[in-house]
Amino acid sequence: MSGEVLLRVEDLRVYFYTYAGVVKAVDGIDLEVYRGESFALVGETGCGKSTVARAVLRLIPPPGRIVSGRVFFEGRDLLSLPEKELRAIRGADIAYICQDPSSALDPLYTCGYQISETIVSHQGVVKWRDAWMYALKLLKQVAIPEAEKRIKNYPHELSGGMKQRVVISMSIANRPKLLIADEPTTALDVTIQAQIMDLIMELKKLYNTTLLLITHNLGLVAEYCDRVAVMYLGKIVEVADVYTLFEKPLHPYTQGLLKAIPNPLKRVERLYSIPGMIPSPVNLPPGCRFRPRCQFAKDICAREEPPMIEVEPNHYVACWMYAKR
């Protein structure tokens, strides 16, 4: 798969300087997201996938710091952009949908006010009244019933799924080119999950947006995404398109992840789980990060970090099993 690169992340490193030591949440990752695709960043809790999303918008709260790396969005390096220009991009060109819709809305303002505010702050000339009308249109677009009534509601008067719809309508208010959805369905019921994902995909198509989906739910990935990057402890271990990844996972971690998905058609005594624990991100093991839990570990894995290699076209993996050495 090829096409124009919309977002390119190069050697991104985000460290958190805590009292316990330096937590290397993101430790040198490279990514390319093509215009128009749905790209998924998968990994277990704490592997740094949300941190990547925040780093793209430079929203890392202290004590975290972006230590190195570059994030090119349409050719411009977001990490070296002045704050003011970056603000013009946030919410307009790149929108961000966060995990928990119930706290993503300010409890003191109506939904309509909050949507209008994002419109007005990016399109200064727009009158409040017009922004309000547009907000109403957006609410209808995200399929909120009785939008005329809901627009004047406060967040506490809405259900979780409804709030997420409002958050989504805010994020698409300025027709972003890139939509970063950070586990948009984790806080919702399974039944609502599908609705919300369908909605996001529908809007993606409608506005011709690129989607960067951050999730730990491989089901969502299989259903909605074109390409996948698997993250483990701050590093990307495998990148491939969805079909290849699910059919022929190469990295032992990816294989383990896929094996750990319960299959409703098979009856198993015990669900597979990857042996061992995630090592502390403060004291990373030398060499390959996955080595302590890997059943194929060799001598070299303990000594050197595996390089990212293209095993077959557009299928990258960072593992010594595939590297020529």
Place this chain on the structure above:
Amino acid sequence: MRLLHILHNWRKRNRARLREYKLMFTALTRSPTAIAGLVLSMSFIILGIVGPYIAPYNPIEIDFEKMHELRLQPPSWEHPFGTDEFGRDLFSRVLCGARISLMVAIVVLSIAIPLGIVLGLIAGYFGGVVDEVIMRVTDVFLSFPGLILAIAFSAAFGASIWSAMAAIALVWWPPYVRVVRGQVLQIKESLFVEAAKALGLNPLKIMFRHILPNALTPVIVLATLDFGSVILVAAALSFIGLGAQPPTPEWGRLVADGRAYFPEKWWYVFFPGLAIFLTALGWNLLGDALRDVLDPRYRRRLEFKERRGR
């Protein structure tokens, strides 16, 4: 008809908000102490506004002809609070004193609170060196007892009611910085602030539109409690001769003047003192009640009780 229709629609649209107001009202009128606080503080405000107009005698001018026969009279129908050493009606003087106290409280708080809020917002939001500098300066102010510092400032500015106000305002902002900063630190971490940042709102908008309104509840409570305290401190300054100067009928001043005739002419000290006491008490009771009223969880509990009762 049309007007009724508009009103009806307005009520329908703002149902949720009206419901909250109604619950606030219920919360406020539920406890007897809250009602007492409300009555005391509201009557103080009303007297502060209309006091000088309803005072039966001139509170400042001395009637030299009758001065000797009117001097230090005990309370009577003509002079409910008695008279002072110049034959002036104490009731009128106490009434007019309400306006001075009201003015002092309003002026002091309207300087101290905005100052405290802005400094607290900046310190909490930006953190780092800015926070460190603001908070250390605040700590320096807080390390002296407020009254002592106010006395020092007031003495330095010269004795007048205005210098007393300036002095009190100067020592009154630090608690607000602390309270607001604490709130901001907490709210800053909430997801909606991050969302606002991700949506590209500018920091000023985030600070004043999204963080400040969410941080305001404890400020309102503190301000109400302080309304009484400021009046108390102003009276204290006047009592030791640093605030209002004669013939201003300031309550602390009246108590100070009456001290010389105590205890034989008890009314001279008693009535102004009672006024100070009731005012301070009223605002304290109201502040305590507001703490409950402004707490949404308390309102939800009320709602629950109400439903169960039905």
